[in-house]
Amino acid sequence: MLGTASAMPVATRNQSAQALQVHGRLFLMDAGEGVQTQMVRYRVPMAKLEAVFISHVHGDHVYGLFGLLSTFGMGGRMVPLHVYGPANLRPFINFFLSYNDWLPYEIVFHPVNTRFPEVIFETKSVTVTAFPLLHGIETYGYIFREKEPQWNVRKECIAEYGLTLTEIGTLKRGEDVVREDGTVIPLAEAAYKPFVPRSYAYVSDTAVFPGEAEVLKDVTVLYHEATFLQEHEDKAAARFHSTTLQAARVALDAGVSRLLIGHYSSRNLDQRLYEAECRTIFPETYAASDGDEFEI
Amino acid sequence: MLGTASAMPVATRNQSAQALQVHGRLFLMDAGEGVQTQMVRYRVPMAKLEAVFISHVHGDHVYGLFGLLSTFGMGGRMVPLHVYGPANLRPFINFFLSYNDWLPYEIVFHPVNTRFPEVIFETKSVTVTAFPLLHGIETYGYIFREKEPQWNVRKECIAEYGLTLTEIGTLKRGEDVVREDGTVIPLAEAAYKPFVPRSYAYVSDTAVFPGEAEVLKDVTVLYHEATFLQEHEDKAAARFHSTTLQAARVALDAGVSRLLIGHYSSRNLDQRLYEAECRTIFPETYAASDGDEFEI
Numbered sequence: 001m002l003g004t005a006s007a008m009p010v011a012t013r014n015q016s017a018q019a020l021q022v023h024g025r026l027f028l029m030d031a032g033e034g035v036q037t038q039m040v041r042y043r044v045p046m047a048k049l050e051a052v053f054i055s056h057v058h059g060d061h062v063y064g065l066f067g068l069l070s071t072f073g074m075g076g077r078m079v080p081l082h083v084y085g086p087a088n089l090r091p092f093i094n095f096f097l098s099y100n101d102w103l104p105y106e107i108v109f110h111p112v113n114t115r116f117p118e119v120i121f122e123t124k125s126v127t128v129t130a131f132p133l134l135h136g137i138e139t140y141g142y143i144f145r146e147k148e149p150q151w152n153v154r155k156e157c158i159a160e161y162g163l164t165l166t167e168i169g170t171l172k173r174g175e176d177v178v179r180e181d182g183t184v185i186p187l188a189e190a191a192y193k194p195f196v197p198r199s200y201a202y203v204s205d206t207a208v209f210p211g212e213a214e215v216l217k218d219v220t221v222l223y224h225e226a227t228f229l230q231e232h233e234d235k236a237a238a239r240f241h242s243t244t245l246q247a248a249r250v251a252l253d254a255g256v257s258r259l260l261i262g263h264y265s266s267r268n269l270d271q272r273l274y275e276a277e278c279r280t281i282f283p284e285t286y287a288a289s290d291g292d293e294f295e296i
Numbered sequence: 297m298l299g300t301a302s303a304m305p306v307a308t309r310n311q312s313a314q315a316l317q318v319h320g321r322l323f324l325m326d327a328g329e330g331v332q333t334q335m336v337r338y339r340v341p342m343a344k345l346e347a348v349f350i351s352h353v354h355g356d357h358v359y360g361l362f363g364l365l366s367t368f369g370m371g372g373r374m375v376p377l378h379v380y381g382p383a384n385l386r387p388f389i390n391f392f393l394s395y396n397d398w399l400p401y402e403i404v405f406h407p408v409n410t411r412f413p414e415v416i417f418e419t420k421s422v423t424v425t426a427f428p429l430l431h432g433i434e435t436y437g438y439i440f441r442e443k444e445p446q447w448n449v450r451k452e453c454i455a456e457y458g459l460t461l462t463e464i465g466t467l468k469r470g471e472d473v474v475r476e477d478g479t480v481i482p483l484a485e486a487a488y489k490p491f492v493p494r495s496y497a498y499v500s501d502t503a504v505f506p507g508e509a510e511v512l513k514d515v516t517v518l519y520h521e522a523t524f525l526q527e528h529e530d531k532a533a534a535r536f537h538s539t540t541l542q543a544a545r546v547a548l549d550a551g552v553s554r555l556l557i558g559h560y561s562s563r564n565l566d567q568r569l570y571e572a573e574c575r576t577i578f579p580e581t582y583a584a585s586d587g588d589e590f591e592i
Contacts, residue, residue: 009367011337033363034330041307057395059366063359067329070355071305095391099353 001292002038003030004262006227006241007060010269013290015060016204016262018223019044020144023125028052029142029202035064036071042291047075051121053128054085055204056139057092066096073103080106084120084130086138087111112140117215125149131215133206135240141206143219146197157190198296201256204263207237208246213253221296222256223288225263226274232265244277251282262288297588298334299326300558302523302537303356306565309586311356312500312558314519315340316440319421324348325438325498331360332367338587343371347417349424350381351500352435353388362392369399376402380416380426382434383407408436413511421445427511429502431536437502439515442493453486494592497552500559503533504542509549517592518552519584521559522570528561540573547578558584 003014015032019039026048028035039046052068055061065083072081083093093109112120112130121128126146133139153171157163167177167185177185201216204225216222226248227241236243242250244261251259259282261274268274271287278285286294299310311328315335322344324331335342348364351357361379368377379389389405408416408426417424422442429435449467453459463473463481473481497512500521512518522544523537532539538546540557547555555578557570567583574581582590 007367007370009332009336009363011333014333015363033360034333036305037307037310037330040305059363059395063362063366064329066359066362067305067311067355070359071303074303091391091394095387098387099355 001260001262001288001290001294002035002042002044003032004264004271004288004290004292005032005060005269006263006265007058008266010266012269013264014038015064016055017064018202019049020200020202022123022144022146025050025123025126027128027144030055030061030204031064031068032060033063034067036068038290039068046071047077049081051082051084053130053140053142053202054083054089055133055141055202056086056135056137057088058137058205061204062089062092065092069093069096069103069107070100072105073100077105080108082108082110082121084110084112084128084142086140087113088138114140117143133203134209135205135207139205141201141203141215143199143201143216145199146195148197149194151187151191152194153191157185161185161190163190200296205241207240208242208250213250216250216254216256219254219256221258221260221294222251222254223260223262224250226261226278227263227265229265229268229273230277232267235265244274245281248278248281248285251278251285257284258294259285260288260294261285297556297558297584297586297590298331298338298340299328300560300567300584300586300588301328301356301565302559302561303354304562306562308565309560310334311360312351313360314498315345316496316498318419318440318442321346321419321422323424323440326351326357326500327360327364328356329359330363332364334586335364342367343373345377346375347378347380349426349436349438349498350379350385351429351437351498352382352431352433353384354433354501357500358385358388361388365389365392365399365403366396368401369396373401376404378404378406378417380406380408380424380438382436383409384434410436413439429499430505431501431503435501437497437499437511439495439497439512441495442491444493445490447483447487448490449487453481457481457486459486496592501537503536504538504546509546512546512550512552515550515552517554517556517590518547518550519556519558520546522557522574523559523561525561525564525569526573528563531561540570541577544574544577544581547574547581553580554590555581556584556590557581 002017005013016030017035018029117131129143130140171191198220201219224247228236275287298313301309312326313331314325413427425439426436467487494516497515520543524532571583
């Protein structure tokens with residue numbers, strides 16, 4: 001968690017940004033002002049960053065991009081950096097490039113433009129789905145989903161059954177081994193899945209909207225903004241933000257395992273109040289602070 | 297001191313920015329990323345800010361401008377904000393405005409363009425002089441100089457001599473009172489100057505250059521970047537920055553009362569080393585940290 005404040009600057013929290021490590025690969029969600037300093041402060045291995053996913057172009061989610069892009073240049077980065085976000089993010093990158101034509105690396109901008117959940121990025125082990133949020137301007141949420149892992153063959157079974165390479169390949173594909181003599185070596189006995197695929201959703205900024213829980217169905221860990229305490233429900237609606245109870249209700253309806261909240265209004269920075277309100281509906285809620293690490 | 301780091305992000309110092317209060321009026325020099333958060337953190341009364349003076353458009357001196365301008369808007373600022381800086385700063389403001397046409401206040405940009413020291417701004421009590429630095433791109437230093445104060449008439453003398461309003465006016469203009477009967481009431485006895493005019497120079501970023509000490513002659517307090525320890529004199533020259541000893545030599549030659557240094561290279565953040573090197577030439581050197589306040 002690199003930034004858990006909302007738009008007004010406060011002394012104790014940075015503006016929106018999160019780093020996500022997936023099987024040793026590093027992604028950034030949003031880039032609030034100061035994100036590069038936060039990455040240094042919390043020892044996020046900045047140079048490994050592959051892609052940035054920007055939710056929307058409000059300043060508190062994007063003004064840190066300039067410094068980050070600049071520092072990569074000074075640091076001699078050679079590998080391209082991929083930036084995903086709404087089309088109106090492109091002028092930010094063009095503006096930056098107009099002052100930085102010396103960059104040793106390429107910035108590859110991928111405009112996101114979808115009305116329905118859509119896979120916009122994929123690696124060997126993860127997919128990223130973008131979907132529209134409800135925030136007055138074009139805004140996207142992102143869901144990172146681990147792919148189903150391959151079956152791993154149990155080492156002890158290789159010796160016990162004298163498995164051939166062909167038979168190991170059969171198990172890895174998820175099939176039982178059936179030998180010519182009719183012997184069956186069941187997949188479930190000789191192989192295992194190293195993990196159950198996990199998922200993480202980043203949902204900031206948004207008012208709650210019909211179908212939101214459906215999009216987030218069964219996500220393992222959901223980060224959902226909860227800008228306002230419940231008493232300010234009117235303000236949340238007027239500004240296209242969520243309250244604590246609204247975020248908790250989404251988590252409950254979506255059946256997620258855990259809810260993380262942040263983007264607290266500067267009018268009240270005591271995260272325990274936000275957490276307590278959410279827990280009345282969804283006990284597995286955790287209010288995030290800058291520097292917090294969560295294992296999924 | 298709102299930011300004493302140089303361009304590479306570090307956990308313990310913000311990038312370049314300083315606030316200066318002069319007779320209750322507030323000015324900002326440079327706006328490194330995160331400056332708005334620093335102003336909140338160190339209780340600088342942000343809303344009172346009248347003018348920003350930008351040295352040059354390298355990111356570590358200007359990327360904090362966006363968040364600051366945005367926050368003023370959200371806070372409902374009505375009074376204009378004046379921004380001074382080289383002409384190539386204008387696209388920053390235009391870019392910002394292209395995303396923020398709702399601002400309730402006016403941003404008045406004053407391009408600085410001078411080859412010689414020139415007064416670019418003036419209030420009742422202070423002048424601001426801009427002069428070119430040597431940094432590879434167009435860069436300016438700024439000197440704030442208090443104007444000579446009016447003479448204040450001593451209260452006890454008003455009664456003692458039965459001073460008339462006309463006579464008080466004479467003293468305030470800096471003249472002795474000569475009465476019709478030949479009595480002289482000497483200025484030096486009946487009036488005093490409330491302070492000796494002070495001055496502050498902000499010099500970042502620059503290599504030292506011929507005539508620099510002349511421009512800074514008799515400044516009360518000089519802030520001069522000292523990016524490199526003396527052993528990195530070659531790097532300083534190559535990157536148009538100053539070393540400790542170079543900054544100290546300028547302070548000595550200019551005859552300033554005090555030298556403040558900052559903009560330390562990220563390769564060595566122990567400010568005591570920079571300070572110690574400077575003091576071998578100029579003992580009244582003080583290495584600045586974020587949050588430091590200096591009275592001039």
